[in-house]
Amino acid sequence: MRILLTGTSGQLGHALLQTLDSIGTVIVPERRTMDLSQPEQLRQVIRTIQPDLIVNPAAYTAVDKAESEPELAHTINATAPAVMAEEAKKLGAALIHYSTDYVFDGSKCDAAGNLLPYAEQDPTAPINVYGQTKLAGEQAIRQSGCRHLIFRTSWVYSLFGKNFLLTMLRLAKEREELNIVNDQWGAPTSAGWLAEASASIIAQIIHAADQDQWWEQHQGLYHMTPQGKTSWCGFTQEIMAQAGKLALFSKTAPVVTGIPASQYPTPARRPVNSCLDTHLLAQHFGLAIPTWQAVLENCLQRQPQNNHHSGKYN
Ligand SMILES: NC(=O)c1ccc[n+]([C@@H]2O[C@H](COP(=O)([O-])OP(=O)(O)OC[C@H]3O[C@@H](n4cnc5c(N)ncnc54)[C@H](OP(=O)(O)O)[C@@H]3O)[C@@H](O)[C@H]2O)c1
Known part of the structure; x- marks a missing residue:
């Protein structure tokens, strides 16, 4: 299987490169x-490579900057996936694409005000430009008629790249106290776990006896995060507890104090509730979904002393 993979300098693309290598011939322009802000160039690259599968973790992910660069964010997050889908359809190829919890406004709750996880079919209502452009990408793929899987995920981290986990591990060495937002909720998701879950689904595609039937049964949109929920503050406390046990920093862990998001203003609004229901993913693909704490532990335990970034779940 010829797999065209995008975004390998990013967290998820980097992890996918490691996991997909054993599954097929991975082509990484x-x-x-292959600049996704140049859709016609992208189209020509796909026509030249003629992949069987396009896996697209690349995205314009600078959530705050997107507020002032909406056109560029739209080209990368919506137009480029639309071109991938069109070309996949023409080639008879499939497209695996990643999207975000930010397609929702974060207001889902029961009558008592308890937050409820979003299901795939819940109405979308993004509250920032990034979320709007990612939703437009999803819609273009779904309307294209190509074989596709779209995985919505949330709060992605890794031992590679730029992300919340690495920022907290750095700050743990520098600060005595950390003030972290405690009124936004979601499931932290490691890029390594996402890549392993994706790879196991791609293996199912490859081994399906009847491809038409497989796609008829499984094509669509799925939520892909670990189980459970926490706040950014709760995530930080767990990072400090687990990293402390693994002696990832030599000083005492900083005191982590919760603050409301209103005390940490950002250009883009973020949903209060980013929790995604993952039952459909588990049901369709027979995946056992681990807790977010187990996924974090798996990621941190694989932190090599020499900061070499290969390994499962990083
Ligand atoms: N990070 C999160 O918390 C989060 C949460 C929910 C969903 N997601 C989704 O999960 C997926 C993976 O996210 P991630 O955290 O792995 O992203 P990331 O680390 O920010 O990586 C993004 C990748 O996209 C590439 N890219 C950006 N603009 C490009 C362009 N014009 N042409 C070609 N490549 C381009 C980047 O390349 P350069 O390095 O060259 O710029 C990088 O390789 C994305 O679809 C994202 O929307 C992420």
């Missing part, structure tokens, strides 16, 4: 020859 250089960024300058």
Whole structure:
């Protein structure tokens, strides 16, 4: 199977490169020859490579900057996936694409005000430009008629790249106290776990006796996060507890104090509730979904002392 993979300098693309390598022939064009802000260039690259599968973790992910660069964010997050889908359809190829909890406004709750996880079919209502552009990407793929899987995920971290986990591990060495938002809720998700779950689904596609039947049964949109929920503050406390046990920093862990998001203003609004219901993913693909704490533990335990980034669940 010829797999065209995007975004390998990013957290998820980096992890996918490691997991997909054993499944098929992974083709990774250089960024300058396949720039997603140049959709026609992208179209030509796909026509030249003629992949069986396109896996697209690349995205414009600078949530705050997107507020002032809506056109660029739209081209990368909506137009480029639309081109991938069109070309996949023409080639008879499939497209695996990643989206976000930010397609929702974060207001889902019961009558008592308890937050409820979002199901795939719940109405979308993004409250920032990034979420709007990612939703437009989803819609273009779904309307294209190509074989596709779209995985919505949340709060992605890794030992590679730039992310909340690495920022907290750095701050743990520098600060005595951390003030972290405690009124936004979601499931932290490691890029390594996402890549392993994706790879196991791609293996199912490859081994399906009847491809038409497989796609008829499974094509669609799925939520892909670990189980459970926490706040950014709760996530930080767990990072400190687990990293402390693994002696990832030599000083005493900083005191972590919760603050409301209103004390940490950002250009883009973020949903209060980012929790995604993952029952459909578990049911369709027979995946056992671990807790977010177990996924974090798996990621941190694989932190090599020499900061070499390969390994499961990183
Ligand atoms: N990070 C999160 O918390 C989060 C949460 C929910 C959903 N998601 C979704 O999960 C997926 C993976 O996210 P991630 O955290 O792995 O992203 P990331 O680390 O920010 O990586 C993004 C990747 O996209 C590439 N890219 C950006 N603009 C490009 C362009 N014009 N042409 C080609 N490549 C381009 C980047 O390349 P350069 O390095 O060259 O810029 C990088 O490789 C994305 O679809 C994202 O929307 C992420």
